[in-house]
Amino acid sequence: MSKYILHTNSLTKNFKQQVALNKVNLSIKKGSIYGFIGQNGAGKSTLIRIVSGLANPSTGSIELFGHSNERELIKARKRIGTIIEGPALYPHMTATENLEAHRLLKGIPGNESVEKMLVLVGLQDTGKKKAKNFSLGMKQRLGLGIALLGDPEFLILDEPINGLDPMGVVEIRELLKKLNQELGITILISSHILSELHLLATDYGIIHKGELLEQLTVEELHEKCQQYLHIKVDNPEKATTILETTLSTNNFEVMPDGVIKLFNDVDNPGKVSSILVNEGLIIEQFMPMGQDLESYFTSRIGGAHHE
Amino acid sequence: MSNLIRSEWYKLKKDRSLWALTLLLILVSVLYPLLILFGGGVEVVKVSDIYQLTALGGNDLVLRIAPCILAGFFISSEYSIGTMKSMAASGNSRIRIYFSKLIVYTIGAILIALIFPVVMTGAGAIYFDFNDMPGLGYFVQTIGLTILYTAAFASIMAVFATIFTDTGKATGVMIIFFLIFDSILYTLSDFIPLFEHVANNYVGKLFLDIVNIDAYNGGEMVQLVLVPVLTFAVFGIIGSMLFQKKEIK
Numbered sequence: 180m181s182k183y184i185l186h187t188n189s190l191t192k193n194f195k196q197q198v199a200l201n202k203v204n205l206s207i208k209k210g211s212i213y214g215f216i217g218q219n220g221a222g223k224s225t226l227i228r229i230v231s232g233l234a235n236p237s238t239g240s241i242e243l244f245g246h247s248n249e250r251e252l253i254k255a256r257k258r259i260g261t262i263i264e265g266p267a268l269y270p271h272m273t274a275t276e277n278l279e280a281h282r283l284l285k286g287i288p289g290n291e292s293v294e295k296m297l298v299l300v301g302l303q304d305t306g307k308k309k310a311k312n313f314s315l316g317m318k319q320r321l322g323l324g325i326a327l328l329g330d331p332e333f334l335i336l337d338e339p340i341n342g343l344d345p346m347g348v349v350e351i352r353e354l355l356k357k358l359n360q361e362l363g364i365t366i367l368i369s370s371h372i373l374s375e376l377h378l379l380a381t382d383y384g385i386i387h388k389g390e391l392l393e394q395l396t397v398e399e400l401h402e403k404c405q406q407y408l409h410i411k412v413d414n415p416e417k418a419t420t421i422l423e424t425t426l427s428t429n430n431f432e433v434m435p436d437g438v439i440k441l442f443n444d445v446d447n448p449g450k451v452s453s454i455l456v457n458e459g460l461i462i463e464q465f466m467p468m469g470q471d472l473e474s475y476f477t478s479r480i481g482g483a484h485h486e
Numbered sequence: 487m488s489n490l491i492r493s494e495w496y497k498l499k500k501d502r503s504l505w506a507l508t509l510l511l512i513l514v515s516v517l518y519p520l521l522i523l524f525g526g527g528v529e530v531v532k533v534s535d536i537y538q539l540t541a542l543g544g545n546d547l548v549l550r551i552a553p554c555i556l557a558g559f560f561i562s563s564e565y566s567i568g569t570m571k572s573m574a575a576s577g578n579s580r581i582r583i584y585f586s587k588l589i590v591y592t593i594g595a596i597l598i599a600l601i602f603p604v605v606m607t608g609a610g611a612i613y614f615d616f617n618d619m620p621g622l623g624y625f626v627q628t629i630g631l632t633i634l635y636t637a638a639f640a641s642i643m644a645v646f647a648t649i650f651t652d653t654g655k656a657t658g659v660m661i662i663f664f665l666i667f668d669s670i671l672y673t674l675s676d677f678i679p680l681f682e683h684v685a686n687n688y689v690g691k692l693f694l695d696i697v698n699i700d701a702y703n704g705g706e707m708v709q710l711v712l713v714p715v716l717t718f719a720v721f722g723i724i725g726s727m728l729f730q731k732k733e734i735k
Contacts, residue, residue, distance in 0.1 A: 231575035233734040257577030267568040272500055280496050284576050286489030325572065 184333050184365045190239035199225040201389040214380030215369040222389040223369040227337050260331035266322020270311035274302045285329045300324040316347035334366045377472040387480045406469030408441040413461040490586035503559035507552050515606035523613050532618035536610035541602045542697045550664040553595035557647040558657030565651035584726040592640040599636040631696040638689045638714035641721035
């Protein structure tokens, strides 16, 4: 049994002259919350639509739960729940009726699953109120309830927190965490609200102009986003010796251009600079640096811009 | 596939356009014979005349308009409100999704198409003391053919609704198409012989002939039955092929 729920193999999608996805090799581990990051038009929704069976790839293939042929993929999709570009609701139906229509569609026996889902997403008191009169947050929660019908093993959520108020965002985040941690549901979540993804995701994929630039775990991201002191001196070798002896640390990296990244004493730059100066080194550059997910993402796609 | 049909049936029962059309047509069916009774100045009214001339004759227009509206709301709206995405991603094959939708939509169209022949004739029978009722055999045969021709129309309309994916656009285009297509076909048939053949075997033309079913021989009857059956099958296959290739947005 593969440890991956989803794997795409050189997935490419062309729209006439435009390349929407270019040889994307994406892998999502079982049990992870995969934050799919990209600007509008980067290719997130296109990939999600192909995985969900709404569009066909131009070339390449997908493997879902280890299945890759068309017939098996259709069956495998019974094990996923989706919200794609907003919740798909029947506006003239109530929450119960919407869930009932989807319960029948998925062939789930008994209507106790509908009651259970209404409670889970907090819509049990909406009564005869039609979905068209729901707030955006209620619509999103109902969409999530529909996606969760049939106990899916893999949730695909395209911009599920778009337009939600802060309380709504927190509610959805907590619900998704609970589903992942308590029920082991793997989640692919695309969003351009990176601060929110940062609180949720265990893995990340960065897509830009149809190309998957990078996949990394949250640990790798933290490592890359770690705060450090950026030090450039006239004699890097001497500086590293001073750091090892005087500051008693080897928690630094020397970059090919001689820049030293010191990960200790980030909060005490004065102490570090005075030690180096006292040892007779000339400091050319000295500044605290570091990134959050947003700046890391910007630097990645910024880099891609210049390539 | 039964789960898909059950889901579609559930949605059809909740479809407001179906109920609005049904109520409107029932209202017309009940009131129109009353107009004849009170305002027509006719001394002896035959129920068989009401059945043939008004219920079956008037049903031609109903069949060209009402199922278009239903198709717009029941099929095209699934695309415009985005629910077709969850259907397509539900782990059911596209062919099954299409045919379950088509079957249930056809049932809805048939319910609408039977209101004039059944309710208007029933109302007429009550108002005119069951005077000269249509023969049972004739009634059953024409009802059966109405069902077949409605299914054929529904199959064509489902293709339109799948192509246009917007309720208003789909309904508008379909109504215009079904109102003027016959005229276009007859005009073309004056110039191109092939179109004459199409015009003579088109469901829109043959449907008008079912009122004269008593006068037809065996061969004509076969044609009258076979054409709508083939139309339903051919357009069902065309629609399902289109749906399979369709990128759902």
